[in-house]
Amino acid sequence: MNAPRLHSLREYIDTLAGLGDVQEWAHEVDLNLEVGAAIRHCYDTKAPAPLFTRIHGQDNGFRILGAPGALSSVSGAPFARVALSLGLPFSSSGPEIVRALADARSVTPIAPVVVDSGPCHENVLLGDAADLTQLPVPLLHDGDGGPYINTWGTIIVSTPDGRWTNWSIARIMRLDRNRMTGILHFRQHLGQIYRMWVDQGKPMPFALVQGAEPAVPFVAGMALPDGTDEVGFLGGYFGQAQSLVRCRTVDLHVPANAEIVIEGHVAVGETALEGPMGEYTGYISGSPRPLPVYHVTAITHRDQAILPVVVAGEPVEETQTASGIMASAELLHQLRQTDLPVTDVWYSLESALHLLVVTVPRDWSERTRFTSEQLTRAVADVVSGSKAGMWASRVLLLDDDVDPTDANEVMWAFATRAHPVERQHVVDVKPIVPLMLGYSAAERQAAAGPMKTYDCLLPTDNSRPRRTAFTHNYPFEIQRRVIEGARRASVNVGSASDSPR
Structure with a gap:
């Protein structure tokens, strides 16, 4: 049975708070490595997701949510953040999540609906006012080539003919007040669509969406087939269309409840040095290299907007939970086929x-x-x-x-x-x-x-060995008695000297 769909990042945070899986950091933190180190520490200790509400040098009300899709601090529910994001009970196991996603691959997509307005347009900054340096963008690792503005956001682009709109995740580094640069790899749909625009000699319109409803980053990271619109899959998965609003400066649509939207064009023939960056493999990866430049024409955001931030690195963080779980679901679907x-x-x-x-x-x-x-x-x-x-x-x-x-x-x-x-x-x-x-x-x-x-398959005949593990070796009634006995013993913990003689 599914849990209620969470329609915004704020609904998601409130739900995590109800489970004790989010913690407010009300003291001041610095964007220069401190935020990144704090999030990494939360991964390592499986702590509640940190919500940073006082950021040094920021007096505009912006906040940061760290570890938005990492393993949970909830006892017995390590995948609670993933499950809740995908409309499943917080106690769902990894295989249960994968099966639900694989099942949805056979569901008919539901196209989005376009609405007139949404919270993402509470503040609209155009032209010179669209200043990336006003956003709380942290330097995440000691060794990164710069502050990374995109670690959990969704990049929305369409083919020149408008027949395919792709939602994806790729790292993007801030260069200055109105320029960014990032990976557009030929193996990724984002890179393939960018190549179509380059072939026509035209800059590619883009929208970078931060803090959409929690399911969006997971679906954006799923390896769906070429030509598949992620927003349609998302609608089919939930059985309900996604609500979108029109961007202010480009011909694209974005989730109405997003926290922050950055609009603009990816240039043709213009590059800037990107990287290195601490990556999901656990190492500072690569050296500075020329990559395409994103030019920003608008920033829209909610009041007191929240920027979700992932600090990629040694497991387990969101690259593993999102990319790994979503790719597992796609492979399960294909193997079933x-x-x-x-x-x-x-x-x-x-x-x-x-x-x-x-x-x-x-x-x-x-x-x-x-x-x-x-x-x-x-x-x-x-x-x-x-x-x-x-x-x-x-x-x-x-x-x-x-x-x-x-x-x-x-x-x-x-x-x-x-x-x-x-x-x-x-x-x-x-x-x-x-x-x-x-x-x-x-x-x-x-x-x-x-x-x-x-x-690694065992024999299928009578030579198959028996396991010695508790759940595999002992009769169910013995297991039940032992579990009950352990529960009773746990309330009588004491030292040997306390025992009656």
């Missing part, structure tokens, strides 16, 4: 998405008549041929007695079930993310490299 008996698909968040886990039921051989080698190859073919598979350098094919979201179980199962040399399948070349440090410089430059899939 090939009639492979797959239970779950999960990008290991702790591996910085380099490791993909695919689980199958014990009776997989009866459902497919495949050998385990054939099944391994079939899974590898789908993953390597999918845009959603570009994150993976290794794939583990496991029985579904293993919880793919439990890094300890996955490590144990991989170490004990995979042959060190045999039962492995290598795909020589597939798309990869250029930030993946384990690949060679040439492979990263080409955004292409190999992938290995490990057949």
